[in-house]
Amino acid sequence: MATLFEKIIAREIPADIVHEDERCLAFRDINPQAPVHVLLVPKKPIVNLSDASQDDRDLLGHLLLVAPRIAAQLGVGDAFRLNVNNGAGAGQSVFHLHLHILGGRPFAWPPG
Ligand code: DGP
Numbered sequence: 001m002a003t004l005f006e007k008i009i010a011r012e013i014p015a016d017i018v019h020e021d022e023r024c025l026a027f028r029d030i031n032p033q034a035p036v037h038v039l040l041v042p043k044k045p046i047v048n049l050s051d052a053s054q055d056d057r058d059l060l061g062h063l064l065l066v067a068p069r070i071a072a073q074l075g076v077g078d079a080f081r082l083n084v085n086n087g088a089g090a091g092q093s094v095f096h097l098h099l100h101i102l103g104g105r106p107f108a109w110p111p112g
Contacts, residue, residue: 035104
């Protein structure tokens with residue numbers, strides 16, 4: 001069965017899309033944790049980083065290169081945080097790999 005994010009990629013479920021290219025889609029999180037909170041999702045339905053393989057190396061690199069461009073496009077310059085919740089025990093709730101791009105407020109360290 002298609003994941004929620006596959007349905008967003010297929011435009012079966014609406015989303016506030018901020019970036020799209022041939023390999024990924026980025027859209028605003030429905031439950032934002034910061035003024036800028038975007039989910040960057042590969043179009044390939046990889047479950048999470050633990051499920052990625054060497055075949056995904058270029059795709060994963062692409063996501064890391066696109067993320068700062070999206071942050072800049074959304075006005076947070078180089079002050080943003082990238083987060084991947086990998087596995088249910090780390091808070092993953094949608095099992096289609098995604099990077100959270102968060103910005104627009106101060107962030108504490110260590111994270112909660
Ligand atoms: P995670 O917990 O890391 O798997 O993050 C999943 C995120 O997906 C969570 O921050 C909320 C977001 N989300 C869940 N359902 C929807 C939806 O239908 N639309 C959008 N835009 N975001 C969603």
